[in-house]
Amino acid sequence: MDFKRNSMIAAYLAGKSVPSIVRELQHLSVNKMFAYRTINRYNDTGSVKKRYGGGRKKTATNTEMVRKVKKRIERNPKRSANKMAKELNVSRWSIQQILKNELLLKPYKIQKVHDLNATQMKLRLDKAQELKRLAASGEIPNIVFSDEKIFTIEQYVNKQNDRVWLHEKSYENLNTRFVTRRHSPAQVMVWAAVTADGRSPLVFLEPGVKMNATYYREKVLEAALKPWADKHFGRRPWTFQQDSAPSHKARVNQEWLKNHVPHFISAQQWMSNSPDANPMDFSIWAILENKVNTRKYESLDALKSALVREWKKIPQTHLRAACDSFFHRLDEIIRAKGGYIEQ
Secondary structure (H helix, E strand, O other): OHHHHHHHHHHHHOOOOHHHHHHHOHHHOOOHHHHHHHHHHHHHHOOOOOOOOOOOOOOOOOHHHHHHHHHHHHHOOOOOHHHHHHHHOOOHHHHHHHHHHHOOOOOOOOOOOOOOOHHHHHHHHHHHHHHHHHHHOOOOOOEEEEEEEEEEOOOOOOOOOOOOOOOOOOHHHHHHHOOOOOOOOOEEEEEEEEEOOEEOOOEEEOOOOOOOHHHHHHHHHHHHHHHHHHHHHOOOOOEEEOOOOHHHHOHHHHHHHHHHOOEEOOOOOOOOOOOOOOHHHHHHHHHHHHHHOOOOOOOHHHHHHHHHHHHHHOOHHHHHHHHHHHHHHHHHHHHOOOOOOOO
16 A cells, blocks of 8 residues: 555656546556645645544543543443433443443443351351362262242243234233233242263142141152152162252251162252252253243143153253262352352
8 A cells, every 4th residue: 555655656746647546556556645645745744644642532431421421330340321311411332332442341240149257158068179089989879959949920021031923012912911910820840860871850848738748748858759769760869959948958858868769969968058059940940931931821730740740851962961070069169169159
C-alpha cells in the first residue's frame, strides 16, 4: 500500500494531474478517490502515513463514563446493565462495551450451592480422602447410589428459555401462553438407585407418611433395595450408598445394612452436605425431571406412570457416566479442600 501511495506522490510532484496519475498507475488499481485522498494527506501532513485519531470520537464510552461504570460495579458486582444504562442515560450496548472491552469483565450466572462452613469443609475433605482410599483398596466395589426426590403434578417452566411461537398475544391463546399454579399441588416422593450397569425400580413413598427409620427400612431397604440388588448383582459384591438423612443414619438401619448387604458406606463415612457427590443429585434426577415436568398432570397416577415410563428410557450410558464421575468428583473435592466444586 505504501508503494502505491509513494508512486502516486512521485507522479504528483512531477506535475502530473490526477486523471493522468490514475491512467499511469492503472496496473496498481488506483482510482480517483484514492488518489485525491492520498494527495490531500500529503499536502496536509507532508507524509503518506495514515493519520490516527480521525473518525468518530468516543461519546458514551469515554473515560469519564468508564470511571462511573467501574465505581458502580465495584460497589455492587450484581448491578444490572439495564439499570446502569438508565441511570447514566446511555444505551445498554454502550454499557456492555464498557464492561467487556474497557473493564475486561465477563458475566457469570449466579449459582445455588449447598451451605458449607469451615467445619463441614474439613469433614468433606477428610471423608473424600477416606472414600478414595476405600475405593483404591477395593473395599467399596460396584457402588449403588440412592436418593429421594419430590415430584409434583405441575409443569415446570424455565422463565429464561421456554418460549411459544404465536402471531400475537390474545385471550384465545391464554392456555398456550400460561402455566397455572396451585397453592399446594399434589406431590409424591420417589426413591431410586443407580449403579454403573443398572437401575432399581422406582419406589413411590406414600403421601403424608412420615419418613421415619422404620418406614424407610420396610418400604425401601427390605422391599425394594435388597430384592433388586440380589437379582441384579447375583454373586457379585456391591456397595450401598445413601445420604445422611435422619432415617438413613438411624442406628437400627445402619445395623440392618451391616447384616444384610455385602458392603455399605456408613453414615460416618459419607460426606454430609454433599449433593454434588451423589450422581442421583447432580445428574440423574435432573434428567428425569426434564423429561417428566414438561406438562401438567391431572392426577398423581398419571404422574407416576410418566415417571416409570421415562425412568426406563434414560440411556444406561448416562447412568454409567454419572456413576463413573463419582471418583473424579472426589478428586475435585480434595483439590478444593472440601469446598465447592461446581463452578
